[in-house]
Amino acid sequence: TLLQFGAMYGPVIRLFPEQIWRLFSAIFVHIGWEHFIVNMISLYFLGRQVEEIFGSKQFFFLYLLSGMMGNLFVFAFTPKVVAAGASTSLYGLFAAIIVLRYATRNPYIQQLGQSYLTLFVINIIGSVLIPG
Numbered sequence: 001t002l003l004q005f006g007a008m009y010g011p012v013i014r015l016f017p018e019q020i021w022r023l024f025s026a027i028f029v030h031i032g033w034e035h036f037i038v039n040m041i042s043l044y045f046l047g048r049q050v051e052e053i054f055g056s057k058q059f060f061f062l063y064l065l066s067g068m069m070g071n072l073f074v075f076a077f078t079p080k081v082v083a084a085g086a087s088t089s090l091y092g093l094f095a096a097i098i099v100l101r102y103a104t105r106n107p108y109i110q111q112l113g114q115s116y117l118t119l120f121v122i123n124i125i126g127s128v129l130i131p132g
Contacts, residue, residue, distance in 0.1 A: 002084050005029045008071050010079025023075070027067035029084040041084040050093045053100070053109065066092015094120050 003009055006025030013019050030036035051059040070088020074081060081100020094116045 001081055002029060002031065007067050007082050007084035008075065010075050013075060014079070023068045023071040026071050026084050027064070027086055027089055030086075031084050034126070035085055039090065042090050043086060044092050046090060049112065050097060053097070062092060062096055063089045066090075066095070091120070091123075 005014060006022060007029045008022040010028035014023060021118055030039065047059065047063075050062070054062060056111045067089035068088065072090055074083045074088070097109070098113050098120060101110050101117070104110065
């Protein structure tokens with residue numbers, strides 16, 4: 001069912017290269033209500049901060065580009081995983097603030113970037129140690 005709604009699955013894209021659009025559509029397909037709600041709450045809080053820092057247009061493009069690049073990463077390194085949800089976009093938003101932390105002297109952004117770096121590392125470790 002997830003595939004019918006646009007989730008990404010590596011073997012499908014390999015077999016049907018014209019379905020590369022799944023790198024985009026998978027951002028908007030979620031595995032269940034819990035997945036959707038957690039992603040939307042995260043997007044609400046994280047998105048407000050990122051949009052305030054970067055502006056609406058840059059936020060929009062950063063969100064989409066992060067999601068597609070994250071899905072490309074999933075496609076390349078875990079091709080037999082069904083990918084769906086905004087998590088790749090959210091990771092990209094976290095990463096943007098983390099990178100900006102090192103490029104600015106603004107103490108608010110530096111502290112925010114440090115906090116996000118800690119959350120990012122915890123999430124990555126959790127993702128590796130707790131499969132699924």
